[in-house]
Amino acid sequence: MKLKLKFFLFFVILQVGTIQTGFSQRNLSNLNQTLRYSRYSRLGLKIIPIKENETDFKLQMVIEKIEENPNFNTFSFSYSILESYEQEIKDDEVNLLTDNDLKSDTERHWFFEKTVSIPADQKVAVALLTVLDTRQGDEYYYHVDLKSPFIFSQPEFGAYYANNVPFDQNFLNKGQSLLFKSEQGPNLHAFYYPAPFEVPYPPMETKPSAVPKELEVIDQGDFLANVPKSLDGEGYYFIQGDTSESSGLLLKTTHEAFPKVKDWEEMVQIVTYISTRKEHETLLAAEDKKKALDQYWYNLTRNPDTAKDLIREYFRQVEFANILFTDFKEGWKTDRGMVYVVMGPPTEVNFYLDREVWSYGGLSESSKIRFTFVRIKNILTPHYYSLNRSRAYQPVWFKNISIWRSGKMAF
Template sequence: MEIPSSNDQAYVIFRATDTRQEDEYVYHADLISPFIAEQPSFGAYFGNDIPYDQNFLNAEESLLFKSEHSVSLYRYFYPQEFPIPLPPMETKSPEIAKETQVIDDGDFLVNVPVPFEKSGYYFVQEDTSSASGLMIKTAGKAFPKVSTWEEMIQMVAYISTRKEHETLLAAENKKIALDEYWIRMTRDEEAAKVLIKEYFRQVEFANILFTDYKEGWATDRGMVYIIMGPPQEVYFNLDKETWVYLAQDSNSKITFTFARVKNILTPQYYTLNRSRAYQPVWFKTITAWRNGRMVF
């Protein structure tokens, strides 16, 4: 693909059809835009020269980097954990850490497999004086699936009361506490099994679709996707993404707007425009989840 040097913006749109169910998916990516400082001059690959085309990498996997300009690249590791997003109706801004720990992992040679052993996120650069680079989010071996009881407890925060969540966090045996949590919520063991399966299926899809430097489930878009399900309409703009849902039992629509924010680590960083107006529909949808009735 050749882009004229005079272009100050360029985008690619790709349509794919799942031949099993005839579902069509539309993907888009910036090639040149205000949200991309500069494309890195190197590429990342799995084994057998398969391009690294995911938004995450499972910890302990390796990548091979190729470059026509350099024999080595630089790698930085960020171990910081981030809080889960606030509900859509919470308009008070959360506290944001003013500093983050950065570990210089040194340089490594291109054309040699490089393991990424720790969970967190890495930033790989050819020129450390430039903003150009590749962010690689690393997660557990089972990601995008959930692998530990501790992870499950964090993920059910969206449909839990504060007291319920604090009780789960403090539980000595988290598996038993979670089992009791789901059964107490549904009052039916079989219904609880169905609810668990559906909820964590949403979490898995959110991880696949929305992971940036945070796990997909812990992003604003991931939170809305898990609770509300896939939107009926999606509109992409340069500086925002808009999701539209049809309200249950009415002809009205609910719109969630995610503002795109410049971020050196990823061009796909979105934050929800929060409003107290979301409170009725959000509580209604969470109540449906807790009663074992998904609204999508």
């Protein structure tokens, strides 16, 4: 009897160990990166790679302190270099970061910097930054491709705030200055694009969106590196160290109020996602945009207090979309920003080499709603994603719009 009991216990332990081992094999694709887009994140992570030569990359790992007065010792910091999105993340290949590794600790940021070497013949290399909040066990992730089929090359220079912390935002308010540091030469080159972009089609609209036939570009010529440069136009800039190469740095410049809404004219544009065509045309044609918008919000809810809550919540979503998804377009005008505004923050976020997948709700796999954003190679940014549109999205899309219009949406 004792022999049978021992055998049974051994079998159970073996089975549990097998299950745990199976679940413990983490890779980049099965990490749920939902905190990256959460409205309640305590930290904001960014990796900014700078190419030093054909094999070496400088990783500037910047952590924004969203939580007020965070304690460094309540977090665990680490980074990994992966050869694919499916490669197992093994403990012995994770590099811990301590306070001795801090290059800078400011009121707004912790900043680490490390140089890594990638074999010249390696096709894919991904840097992954992980921060564990030891209080709740929350894990924050941020990854960036150093080498992959979706990027041309990494820039050989960087952009910095006045305190020499790397610039980690997706936008810069026009008229502000940045310091561009380069060790490759005394000059950099700037191209300026003043073009505005249209609002994207909804997820169930399968026809391709209109593409501008011509895109105005203003060659601003060379400027000195290592000297503060003011970016005064509203649009976007593409900075290059060598104009014969494909690598460069995109900087979106915005109006002074961004990521918030600037005026009534812009507010009219942004409510398009939850408006009928007739409602939006009426707003566009109105001479007094403020009066028309006041009436618009009241007509949706028939309750002034509910209307105020709805306005506050909707434009809070727009603000987060601008912070998170701005590239050469304002964040709310991107496909990811559009889905974020209407559907809210996703409950699951998974990245693959060629796509990003958002999941919403559902206790089972079959009941979840998924939005797939396909990655597109773009000279301006390595983070350009386009939504895979489908008519199947129509029921859930209209349902969420109805919830917005009733004033019951909350995240």
